[in-house]
Amino acid sequence: MSRIGFIGTGHIAAPIARLLARKGHEIFVTERNASVSAALKAEINATVSDPQSVIDQSEIVFLCLRPQIAAEVLGPLTFGSEHRIVSVMAAVSEEELRSLCAPAADFVQTIPLGFLEQGGCPMAAYGNDQLLADLLAPENPVVKVASEASLNAHFAICAMVPGILDLLATGSEWLADQTGDADGAEFYTTQLMAGFLATMNKGQAGRLAAERDALATDGTLSLQMTQALQTDKAHQALRDALTAIGKRLET
Template sequence: MKLGFVGTGAITDAVITGFMKSRSDIDSIVVSPRSQDIAARLAEMFPRVRVGSDNQDVVDSADIVFLAVRPQIAEEVVKELKFREHQQVVSFIAAVPIESLTSWIGVPVTITRTIPLPFVAELRGATAIYPPNDQIAALFSSLGASVPAEDLKQYNLFSAASSLMATYFGLLETSARWLEAEGMPYDQASIFLKRLFGGLSHATDASNEQSFEAMASKFSTKGGLNEQVFAEFKENGGTKALTLALESVLKRIEQR
């Protein structure tokens, strides 16, 4: 199997790192020379990775081409490339529909949209895929899990949910700054919160429960402090604000 990556940013870095940890059936990976530092580092770290002379070299050398460029330049980059008929194309490009990519490519290819997250580098990702594609799903399953979307609406919902990462860190930062304001050194607060939330993440992975509400009950004593914080968070508009933000993000995704 020969892979090529047009665009060499943080997600390409994470995906290739994960593939090199998890796959022995990849003969070669060619990356575009853009983002020279990342491309050179990947080629130095992994013997199966080389830096292509340009983006067309990437496409010519690959069975599966991964498009990992910014949406703002996607049309310009893709239209310049010549793809082979029936080549596999995997798009990481946010909010660019398959119809647009098909028009820009101009020859019949198989296009799959995906949402890889940074954790694929540690084989802990959950990558949404649309439309379902067994070969691409198998690739991303080796990076943690692949989650095929049943339709475009579900894929857009996965995309909206993936926007929660900054909010997660914002919750940690707000908590750390509150502890600091109450007299605890920020570094100490940071260590404690990392361990607390890291433990919760592990417990979530290990749980057989499907409902997060059921998981919460296991960590909340009736009338206790955990129950109080969530109740006040909800009463003060926390859950409503989160729901409204997700609805706003979904609307933005669908309008594009």
């Protein structure tokens, strides 16, 4: 088992720390978010320390800071060549990480979402993907990517999740307006989507389109829905948003 530290303790770091603690690792966290770090101390016996102490006590260090403060927080800290680094910070490049964490040279950059604690969260990995797999698989599948550009594209797709949730919330609200039952409407909407996706074969390109076409046949309500979304340029809006996010991650 390893000694694992977290620089930055928030909504991404906490579920990772809990999962790793269940796997038997020793956890060290900073007090950047006092309420979260206190909860982790109570829940998983995490050691709460200042950032340099966390680094000094750890073999593997997760960097879970907001990108805009990464240089400010990491700049004064000292890493060792023995440290292995996992960065979950969007738009902080490999070049910047190597500069901020020198002489550490063993890196992996990835994109976790909070539900990884329950498993089933795909982890795009640029760099030492085996390090990530050793820590978080098999509960969460690790998907190796070949470049930072590919990693950033996966970051953009992750941003699609709240967009889809926003659409589901609108649909649920519409259903509640029709039925007068907001709780039932949200339960039905979420279970409908979760149940359908759970039945799909994983990892087959074209499967999403094939499932769409199997439902949206001539004269069906499903075809009316897909045609309306195409006509109102919802798909183009999604592509435009993903492209804009991708460009933002390049800067």
